[in-house]
Amino acid sequence: QSALTQPPSASGSPGQSVTISCTGTSSDVGGYNYVAWYQQYPGKAPKLMIYEVSKRPSGVPDRFSGSKSGNTASLTVSGLQAEDEADYYCSSYAGSNNLYVFGTGTKVTVL
Amino acid sequence: QVQLQESGPGLVKPSETLSLTCAVSGFSISSGYYWGWIRQPPGKGLEWIGSIYHSGSTYYNPSLKSRVTISVDTSKNQFSLKLSSVTAADTAVYYCARGKTAAVDYWGQGTLVTVSS
Numbered sequence: 192q193s194a195l196t197q198p199p200s201a202s203g204s205p206g207q208s209v210t211i212s213c214t215g216t217s218s219d220v221g222g223y224n225y226v227a228w229y230q231q232y233p234g235k236a237p238k239l240m241i242y243e244v245s246k247r248p249s250g251v252p253d254r255f256s257g258s259k260s261g262n263t264a265s266l267t268v269s270g271l272q273a274e275d276e277a278d279y280y281c282s283s284y285a286g287s288n289n290l291y292v293f294g295t296g297t298k299v300t301v302l
Numbered sequence: 303q304v305q306l307q308e309s310g311p312g313l314v315k316p317s318e319t320l321s322l323t324c325a326v327s328g329f330s331i332s333s334g335y336y337w338g339w340i341r342q343p344p345g346k347g348l349e350w351i352g353s354i355y356h357s358g359s360t361y362y363n364p365s366l367k368s369r370v371t372i373s374v375d376t377s378k379n380q381f382s383l384k385l386s387s388v389t390a391a392d393t394a395v396y397y398c399a400r401g402k403t404a405a406v407d408y409w410g411q412g413t414l415v416t417v418s419s
Contacts, residue, residue, distance in 0.1 A: 242404070242405035288364060290361050291401070
């Protein structure tokens with residue numbers, strides 16, 4: 192099972208929007224509505240930002256939204272803030288023998 | 303508030319077995335969810351190692367399955383990881399975590415394990 196493909200980097204100015212893609216296959220992203228997104232600051236544990244493609248856990252700002260089309264999922268951060276500068280990882284369910292497949296990670300820079 | 307805390311040796315010799323324990327507070331492991339381990343080599347991405355369901359069923363990353371054992375001790379509300387025949391490639395920050403399908407909602411702080419002689 193290969194890692195899901197994410198762009199290495201993305202950037203935007205404060206107030207703008209940035210969208211990160213997460214590309215898999217029909218065996219993972221495309222096959223289930225179980226995609227999650229995590230935010231990770233250096234030296235810290237990841238934090239769940241989106242689950243089941245588009246649901247937000249309590250406490251996550253509604254600036255963060257998720258979607259999916261075919262084998263590609265996306266995370267959009269609207270109204271970028273300096274605190275959004277972090278690494279972002281996607282994950283997907285890939286069957287009972289592969290509960291979590293992670294993406295390669297994207298570093299988001301706020302210009 | 304659910305809290306997870308990893309413990310175990312920070313240095314393991316090549317070919318030996320890496321052993322870590324995760325103590326859970328604020329939630330009973332027996333009540334549900336998947337409990338598992340995820341690692342992150344320095345400067346690299348996340349890799350799921352394996353999980354155990356509250357019922358005791360285990361699920362392992364196919365690429366690590368032959369070397370991994372995850373077990374749970376409900377009396378102590380903790381679960382453990384054993385990774386055998388380690389090499390330098392197993393050097394990573396190891397996180398214990400609580401999850402549901404494809405979503406990990408609580409993470410430990412992580413513990414760095416270095417494989418070196």
